[in-house]
Amino acid sequence: MKLSSLLAGSLLLASCAEQQAPQQALTPPALPVQVLHTGTETTYQDYPASIEGVVNVEIRPQVTGVLERILVDEGAAVRKGQPLFKINDAPFREQLNNALAAQQAAAGAVVSAQIEVDRFAPLVQNKVVSEVQLQTAQAALIVAKANLQRAKAAVSSARINMGYTTITAPVSGYLGRLQTKQGSLVGPTDAQALTQLSDVHEVHTYFSLGEDDFVTFRKQYAGSTLQDKLAHLPPVALVLSDQSTYPTKGKVDMVDGQFNKTTGAVTLRATFPNANGLLRSGNTGTIRLALAHPDVLLVPTAATVELQDRVFVYAVGDSNRVSRQAITIQGKSGANYLVSQGLKDGDRIVLQGIDHLQEGQIIQPTPEAPKASAVVVDQEAAQSVQN
The missing domain is CATH 2.40.420.20 (conserved putative lor/sdh protein from methanococcus maripaludis s2 fold)
Structure with missing residues (x-):
C-alpha cells in the first residue's frame, strides 16, 4: 500500500514538472x-609634443672684455633693446680716441696734399715746372684721401666695438639662467653663452606623425594640397604635463618637408598664443588632434x-x-x-x-x-x- 502510494506521488510530481518546464522555456528573457x-562624432588622437618660443636666441658678447655689470636677473621679462650686460669699455674708449686722432691726422694730410696740387697747377700751366711734379702731387692727394677714408672706417669700427660693450636684448621675452658671473672675462669664442632669451608671446609646439598616421592625416582632411588641408584643419588642443588642458586652442601651420630617416616620422608644428606667459621654452605636452566622423x-x-x-x-x-x-x-x-x-x-x-x-x-x-x-x-x- 505504501509502495503504491509512493509511486503514484512520484508520477504526479513528474507530470507537473513536465507541464511547467515548457511554460518556463517559452518565457522570453527581458x-x-x-x-x-x-x-x-568627433574623436581625438594624442601625440607627444615639445614647446619652444617663436624666437630662442643665445646672448653672447661680440667683443672680449671683463663683464663689469649684470643689469638683469635670471628669468626676468625684458623688452627689445633693454640693456642686459655691461663689459668694461675703457680699452675700447682708448681705441676710439686713437682712431679719432688718426682721422684728424689723415684729414690734415689731405689738406696738405691739396695745397701742393693747387701750388703746382698754375706753375705747370705757365711751364715753370714740369707736369710730372703736378702729377706726383695729385697722386699724393689721392693717397691722402684714401688714408682719410681708412681712418674714418677705423673710427666707425671703434664706435661699433664701443657699442658692443653694452649687450642689449635682441627681442622681447624671458631670460634663462645667467651662466657667467660678474667680473668674468668673456668673449665671442666662449663655449657657453651668457644666457638665453626666449620670445614666448606665441609658442611653437612640435609633434611627429609616423608614416601610417600621416597617410591617414592626408586622407581625413579636405584639400588637394597640404596647405589646403592645414587650412581646413580644426583648432587643436594642448594637454599639459599635469593633464590639464591649455585654455586656448592652437593651429597647425607647418609640416616638415621630409621624413626623419632615423625615426620614420614627419614633424608638424602647432602655434599657440601665450599672452600671459604660461608656457615656456622647454615645456612638454600632448597635442590632441580632432577628427570628425560623419x-x-x-x-x-x-x-x-x-x-x-x-x-x-x-x-x-x-x-x-x-x-x-x-x-x-x-x-x-x-x-x-x-x-x-x-x-x-x-x-x-x-x-x-x-x-x-x-x-x-x-x-x-x-x-x-x-x-x-x-x-x-x-x-x-x-x-x-x-x-
Missing part, C-alpha cells in the same frame, strides 16, 4: 534594448562580442527575434565603437545579457537603462571632467 541613430553609429563596447577577430552585436528584428550581426568599426570614442557598416539608422541592439543569447532567440525588450545612451562622445570633455 533585456534592455537601444535604438541606434546616425550622427557626426554618418556613424555609436555602439557601446559592452554590447559587442568578439569572435575570430570580428566584432558582433545582437540585433533585434521582427517579433523581437535576435540575430548576431557583424559590424565594421571605424574608431572608438570613450566607451563606444564608431560603426560605419553592419547596422543602420533605427536598428535595435541588445545592450546587456548577450553572453547567454542564442541565434534566433526571442527576447522581451525593456526600456534601456537611464543614461545608457548618454555615452562619452568627446574625449576632451571627459578628460576635463576627470580633472
